[in-house]
Amino acid sequence: MRVYVATKNRGKLAELQAIFAGTFFDLLTYGAYADVEEGDVSFQENALLKARALHEQLKSAGVAAAVIADDSGLCVDALDGRPGVLSARYAGANATWEQRRQRLLDELRDVSDEKRTAMFVCYMPLVLADGRTWMGEGFARGHITRELRGAGGFGYDPIFVPDGEVLTFAEMGEEKKNAMSHRHAAATALLSRLRP
Numbered sequence: 001m002r003v004y005v006a007t008k009n010r011g012k013l014a015e016l017q018a019i020f021a022g023t024f025f026d027l028l029t030y031g032a033y034a035d036v037e038e039g040d041v042s043f044q045e046n047a048l049l050k051a052r053a054l055h056e057q058l059k060s061a062g063v064a065a066a067v068i069a070d071d072s073g074l075c076v077d078a079l080d081g082r083p084g085v086l087s088a089r090y091a092g093a094n095a096t097w098e099q100r101r102q103r104l105l106d107e108l109r110d111v112s113d114e115k116r117t118a119m120f121v122c123y124m125p126l127v128l129a130d131g132r133t134w135m136g137e138g139f140a141r142g143h144i145t146r147e148l149r150g151a152g153g154f155g156y157d158p159i160f161v162p163d164g165e166v167l168t169f170a171e172m173g174e175e176k177k178n179a180m181s182h183r184h185a186a187a188t189a190l191l192s193r194l195r196p
Helices: 010-019 043-060 084-089 097-107 174-180 182-194
Strands: 002-005 026-029 066-068 071-076 117-127 133-144 160-162
Touching: 002 010, 010 026, 010 174, 010 182, 043 066, 043 071, 043 117, 043 133, 071 084, 071 182, 117 182, 133 182, 174 182
Parallel strands: 002 026, 002 066
Antiparallel strands: 066 117, 071 117, 117 133, 133 160
16 A cells, blocks of 8 residues: 655654565655644644645645654653653754754753653554544653764664663664664554554
C-alpha cells in the first residue's frame, strides 16, 4: 500500500522506511507537503494534526492515498516531563538540535545519575484515503547521559541510553536502534490494529 509520510525530516523518513521494510507499506513523501503549526497539549493531537493536514493537501491535489504521521518526543522525569511535546522546539523555535540537546544537558547538570530517567514517546496515526483512522503508540524508557555520545540517529539520540543497554541510540547501529525505538513500538501497535 502506498503511504505518504507527513514529514520533511529526512532522518525520521529513513527510520520509518527501515521500520516498515518488509511490511505492506510503501512509504514515500509528498514534495509539496506544508508543515502545520503543532500545539503544546499532546503528542496524539499533534500527530493527528499532521496526518490530517497532509491527507487534505493530497486530496486537494487530486491524490487519493493513505497518510502516516508521527509525533514523538523525549520526556525527562527530573524535568517534570519536559521537553515533551515541545521536544523539537526546545530552546526556541529556531534552535538547532545541538542547542536543544545542550539546554537539556545544562538543566540536568546537577541531577544524579539515578534520577536522569527519561522516556521517548511516539504516537503514529494512519489515515486511509477514505478518512478511516488508526493510531499506534510506543514508548522507550531509558536515561540521559552527561555528554553527547555517537554520531548516528538524530534529535536526542546522542544523549539517550535505553534501559538494559550501555550505548546511546546514536552509538547503536540503525537496525538495533530501530528494533527497540519508540517508533518501532508505535508501528508494531499500529500494524497489529490493522490486521484482522
